[in-house]
Amino acid sequence: MNEFAKRIQRLQDRLQEKRIDGCMITQNVDIYYFTGSMQTGYLFVPSAGEALFFVRRSVVRAQGEAAVRVEPLGSFRSFGDRLAEVYRALFEDAASSSRRLRLAAEFDVLPVQQLQRLEAVLPGAEWVDGSMIIRELRMIKSAAELACIREAARVIDLAFEDAVQTLRPGTTELELMSRIELFIRRQGHLGIMRMRGYNQEVITGMVGAGEAAAIPTYFDGPAGGQGLSAASPQSAGRRPIQPNEPILIDIGCCIEGYVIDQTRTAVIGNLPDDLVRAYDTSEQIIRSIEGRLQPGVVCEQLYMHSLQMAHEAELSEHFMGYGDDQVKFLGHGIGLEIDELPVLAKGFSYPLQPGMVIAIEPKFTFPGRGVVGIENSYVITENGFEKLTVTREGLIRL
Amino acid sequence: MNEFAKRIQRLQDRLQEKRIDGCMITQNVDIYYFTGSMQTGYLFVPSAGEALFFVRRSVVRAQGEAAVRVEPLGSFRSFGDRLAEVYRALFEDAASSSRRLRLAAEFDVLPVQQLQRLEAVLPGAEWVDGSMIIRELRMIKSAAELACIREAARVIDLAFEDAVQTLRPGTTELELMSRIELFIRRQGHLGIMRMRGYNQEVITGMVGAGEAAAIPTYFDGPAGGQGLSAASPQSAGRRPIQPNEPILIDIGCCIEGYVIDQTRTAVIGNLPDDLVRAYDTSEQIIRSIEGRLQPGVVCEQLYMHSLQMAHEAELSEHFMGYGDDQVKFLGHGIGLEIDELPVLAKGFSYPLQPGMVIAIEPKFTFPGRGVVGIENSYVITENGFEKLTVTREGLIRL
Structure with a gap:
């Protein structure tokens, strides 16, 4: 068959x-x-x-x-x-x-x-x-589907390394995003990442730096972004990137119909200590979640665990957006669409199963200053997980 | 107010x-x-x-x-x-x-x-x-809306001239499309052109050459295209562009939320006589339609007139797609979306009114050989029309 x-x-x-x-x-x-x-x-x-x-x-x-x-x-x-x-x-x-x-x-x-x-x-x-x-x-992916997602992960990693290598003070968010888009498009990116949600659009993710990245928007994700105008109110804007501010590079691509989703945080120069600490907390959360990624674990529990860790780090107010604009999830399924099941959020009682592919994205938002965090995509296996994202981790210092 | x-x-x-x-x-x-x-x-x-x-x-x-x-x-x-x-x-x-x-x-x-x-x-x-x-x-545009569409027309013209200038035998459709997309994105293009129709997607239009351009697809337009895979089955593919075949460049951009839509036909070298004749017929149709663009004229009549002209040129079978895959319209409203009212098609009895903005796109499809045609966007004025598209006309010989 x-x-x-x-x-x-x-x-x-x-x-x-x-x-x-x-x-x-x-x-x-x-x-x-x-x-x-x-x-x-x-x-x-x-x-x-x-x-x-x-x-x-x-x-x-x-x-x-x-x-x-x-x-x-x-x-x-x-x-x-x-x-x-x-x-x-x-x-x-x-x-x-x-x-x-x-x-x-x-x-x-x-x-x-x-x-x-x-x-x-x-x-x-x-x-x-x-x-x-x-x-x-659709939540459970086959080997053929995983192969497409792995290829998308390979392409976005190359695009990321190409992009950060040319990043200079004064490069605008839109220039950085355009360069990433050119790279992935030539590799066969569809041009958008398909989304199922009504009124939701995502072209290539979200590139934003400093205060612009922390501007809230309609988009159902932890980072908003200034965008180009009120007719496109999210993601990259025309603001030049400055030294010593966090640069959030939350990107993906769609190859043979399948998407990948990853986030890295970069900086030209150095970040203030409290933002470094918040970034480190995002890595601690993702490591701790990895330790729990195995069949049978309930999605909601992973979210509650991340809330607890953000609380212990005294960063609850900044976790997954700020204040009223916080989103109420830690991760989401990906596949043919960027907003698939399962969701790591309250009310999602799905136990993890082999073949689920989930983007996990702990992030911290500081109004007026920026967004820091990390996002990897994982497939659940019989014994645990395989990380699909291949890009190097850690705060990327340029 | x-x-x-x-x-x-x-x-x-x-x-x-x-x-x-x-x-x-x-x-x-x-x-x-x-x-x-x-x-x-x-x-x-x-x-x-x-x-x-x-x-x-x-x-x-x-x-x-x-x-x-x-x-x-x-x-x-x-x-x-x-x-x-x-x-x-x-x-x-x-x-x-x-x-x-x-x-x-x-x-x-x-x-x-x-x-x-x-x-x-x-x-x-x-x-x-x-x-x-x-x-x-939404069919009737204000002065502010027209200003956005004019700006989009200016940007797409610059992108077009930039793109054709670098076009060489062996350039793939996707490379040509990527270059156009990079150019318009840096000028503030949203990244997609919004569409209202269920299941319809358009990133930046359709770039296709030779037989690939004539491959039919689900997209509700006269030219289909090979696309990148069955998961993205339209527009540009990876085929290298050859000399002496028609290159259809049907592109637009979305600036401040508003789209423009235009098509030009180019060739590296020369086209066979029958395709040149078909291209010339598309220009004759658009000139003849321009002569009728004024308040009070009924949309459906413009479509019927174009059918008649295609028939007189003995090109009915090739008009707006080929055979079963023909689409049944000559043009469509544009604005915040690419598929607005009015439609120049049977059953659309709207009389033209000042402020309507319409993309008019007579095209001829030759299976195995390619698509030729022209598309301009117009606003209806008190006395007639203003052409919003600023790109040079005629078959573009490279």
Whole structure:
């Protein structure tokens, strides 16, 4: 059984457990995960039997890419009748037991209009949210997925070393970011890191120095950044980088669809003692978390442990953002998207499992002065973890 | 009255016309359009009275950016009670006439989960689709918006001239694209061009040459492109550009939130006669369309006119893509997003109005050989049009 067939089989197992008759997958990334193609259309996965990818555009290209059977979507108006015909047993089984067909869709990303269109062509169906099922399946990575993430880790390491080597007083954040982006783009970076969250955007991460890095923003991460304008209010701005201030380089790239996410802190000259101490605390936290990274450990506990360590270092107020703008997590899953499961945060009771890939990012924010911290990405293994990030650690003194 | 107050006033006029009590705006771009800030939260615009921006994150930053009053969102659970308290007259008016409060949201982009959350905190309300109201308001640009688009046009022209000057046989599409991206990024390009369409992504447009440019893809545009992999199946790939094949350079940038979109066709050496003729036809079409660009002309008629011209040139099969992969439009509105109204396509009966900004892109696709064409962006004026694109026209021979 090929990898895509296995993924679909696992989805079908979950659908059966939850007594859902089928799942209608529409989001580009989810379609890619289950088919190997990112053409537009509707991937219908019945609770049992063959999945079919009804493609709007491009049918020819989907036929060459997809691991599941491709059918031209044709007229959307007749899509409901078409499904009822192809999946007759499924539809008849529901009808014969006088119940509505129960179908799942990705309610976390599916726009309301799109659901209404589906409801119109399948008027007898009851729609339920299938997004957690899909996100939980995607949480565990295969060997092929890990290979892509390792390649992204290799590329971002080269880009990082290239970038810091040319960093001088007066280099602007945007110049530094542009150089990183050029490097990774030439290596095959997609140009963005895909995010699932509504209204969230990340181009290549966040490069920020001194007070600019500590400016809060809408972005759901511990460091905000000045950005270019109110129309792009995060990450790198046009401020020249100064000596003796922390330079936060929180970057990633997307290679073959898979992202990596890492952070290093650099300085031209020296940092004040209290910021060095905060940086050292971030490394102590990540080392202590590493000691707990093994199957069975509960995600929430890792977050609580980091809060405790920040508290003991008397840095609670600065941990993962400052004051009202603190974010309430220590790390997040990565894969095809930058905001995958699991999240290391309160309320996430997932036990760690082999194949989970998690970016862990203890950081400390000092308003008016900057952000320091570290972030590595890890895969959980049978016995513990493997660090995927290959970039050298420690405060990078330039 | 400032620009943002005028925008909100126009929205309120439309809400009153449609007997909608208020509009809950949640999408980052729409929030920016009405407030000048892109922080996350809920912008509530009642059909009459003061709009309020309930901000989740960052409140401090929103207070500094937004032209409307900002309130911390606080607990989402009590958001419904909060609204009922602040907009007591509105809620009581609905209650006293025994009708449900009628609220609009952006159903074209709002994920189902987000609507369900709103329904849960405002259980008495009836939700309707307000996306066309907002998209139609945004269709007409102000002087300030036009200034941003003109700046983007200036930047992309410089990037284009810089890029073609270094183009040599063997330069890959990705190298050419990376160079353009570096140039525009350093000038303040956001890094992507925002798109409203579900599953649609555009980083910096489409650079493709020869057969690679003619490969169809999911992207809703006339040229597809090979892309980097099945996980990024459009635009530039790694193929070296050859002499005597068409090089399609369909690019844009996003400056202060506003995009420009333009296409030029280049060649190292010479093109075969039939492709030169097709290119010339694209220029003839755009000249003929320019002759019709004035207030009152119906969008759909411009598209039908271009179909007619392609037919007369015996190039119908190649127009705007090839065969089954043809797209059914000639142009599209641009502004904060690359896929705005109006669309020059069948079924779009909007008459042109001063302030509309439209990218018009007649192109011809030859499978196995390439894509040729031209694209300019225009603003409709009182008497006709102004061309916003400043890049030199004609087939660019290198």
